[in-house]
Amino acid sequence: MKLDVLHKLNAERAARRAVVLVTDIASGEQRLVTAAEIAKDPLGALIEKRIRMGKSGMEETPQGKAFFTVHVPSPQLVIMGAVHISQTLAPLGQMLGYDVTIVDPRTAFATPERFPGLKVIAEWPDVALPPLNVDRYTAFVALTHDPKIDDPALKHALARDCFYIGALGSRKTHAKRVTRLKEAGLTDADLARLHAPIGLDIGAISPAEIAVSIMAEITARLRQEPKEAAAA
Amino acid sequence: MLSRDEDILKAAEDWRKEGRDVAIATVVETWGSAPRPVGSNLVIDNEGNFLGSVSGGCVEGAVVTEAMDVIDSGKPKMLEFGVADETAWNVGLSCGGTIRVYVEKIS
Numbered sequence: 001m002k003l004d005v006l007h008k009l010n011a012e013r014a015a016r017r018a019v020v021l022v023t024d025i026a027s028g029e030q031r032l033v034t035a036a037e038i039a040k041d042p043l044g045a046l047i048e049k050r051i052r053m054g055k056s057g058m059e060e061t062p063q064g065k066a067f068f069t070v071h072v073p074s075p076q077l078v079i080m081g082a083v084h085i086s087q088t089l090a091p092l093g094q095m096l097g098y099d100v101t102i103v104d105p106r107t108a109f110a111t112p113e114r115f116p117g118l119k120v121i122a123e124w125p126d127v128a129l130p131p132l133n134v135d136r137y138t139a140f141v142a143l144t145h146d147p148k149i150d151d152p153a154l155k156h157a158l159a160r161d162c163f164y165i166g167a168l169g170s171r172k173t174h175a176k177r178v179t180r181l182k183e184a185g186l187t188d189a190d191l192a193r194l195h196a197p198i199g200l201d202i203g204a205i206s207p208a209e210i211a212v213s214i215m216a217e218i219t220a221r222l223r224q225e226p227k228e229a230a231a232a
Numbered sequence: 233m234l235s236r237d238e239d240i241l242k243a244a245e246d247w248r249k250e251g252r253d254v255a256i257a258t259v260v261e262t263w264g265s266a267p268r269p270v271g272s273n274l275v276i277d278n279e280g281n282f283l284g285s286v287s288g289g290c291v292e293g294a295v296v297t298e299a300m301d302v303i304d305s306g307k308p309k310m311l312e313f314g315v316a317d318e319t320a321w322n323v324g325l326s327c328g329g330t331i332r333v334y335v336e337k338i339s
Contacts, residue, residue: 001336001337001339006244070271
């Protein structure tokens with residue numbers, strides 16, 4: 001591999017963009033296809049499918065046997081609310097391989113003491129979220145119960161096409177949230193993408209148990225439905 | 233965490249920029265039960281330092297040795313390891329699978 005190819009590959013990964021390295025097995029020739037270049041690539045359809053599955057592999061192409069090394073960004077978990085549930089959810093997400101960020105403008109909650117070793121941002125969503133590169137490889141969770149914080153955050157997550165968006169609150173709380181967000185211009189299709197009440201129904205009671213139910217639901221979204229959708 | 237592939241490839245880039253000769257080994261095909269999925273990387277420098285893995289530790293030693301050849305010659309190599317291939321390679325996979333590993337130099 002040429003050093004400049006490796007450098008570009010690492011740069012795309014650092015920017016959280018999908019990228020595929022195509023290696024011609026017979027000649028050893030290589031080229032990099034970035035997410036932006038897929039559409040005009042002769043093997044675009046093949047590459048698109050591989051990125052969707054997140055799977056590297058060998059393929060017979062019109063030019064001969066080629067190996068496709070697929071790099072999709074590692075999943076990110078963004079948690080709005082430095083609350084009790086987050087104190088379990090954040091380290092749990094980290095253990096499962098997510099890059100975790102906690103956002104809460106309330107400085108009494110967003111302290112490093114409450115979240116040792118984790119990235120905590122004590123800012124409002126409009127300041128904290130844009131630099132985070134919230135994207136389709138991001139799971140987004142709103143846990144503050146405060147519409148001033150959760151509502152703009154959820155709007156941001158919906159606009160960025162996160163693979164999972166969950167919002168804490170009872171059915172009653174969620175109904176009020178739906179009314180507010182509709183008045184703010186969101187559609188039924190947008191709102192249908194929100195997981196609320198949040199988490200799998202495992203009878204969770206304690207904050208830590210609720211964190212487990214949320215992480216389980218995120219895992220299901222990551223591993224099950226996109227795959228099934230890709231196969232269809 | 234240095235176990236992630238992106239960190240391994242970043243390390244390969246850093247090593248090369250430090251002036252070391254570096255090879256990258258990639259699992260390109262697996263049959264049966266293989267310990268590491270297709271796409272897994274092992275990076276090796278000219279002194280035999282390595283990061284990452286292409287198996288659960290079964291064939292890394294042999295891949296490192298072959299990588300030295302690739303670093304010397306500059307020519308990529310396709311290696312195959314499996315229980316049925318003991319004549320070609322002295323090491324095999326205890327899990328019973330077969331893997332094919334592509335080794336290339338960073339030029």
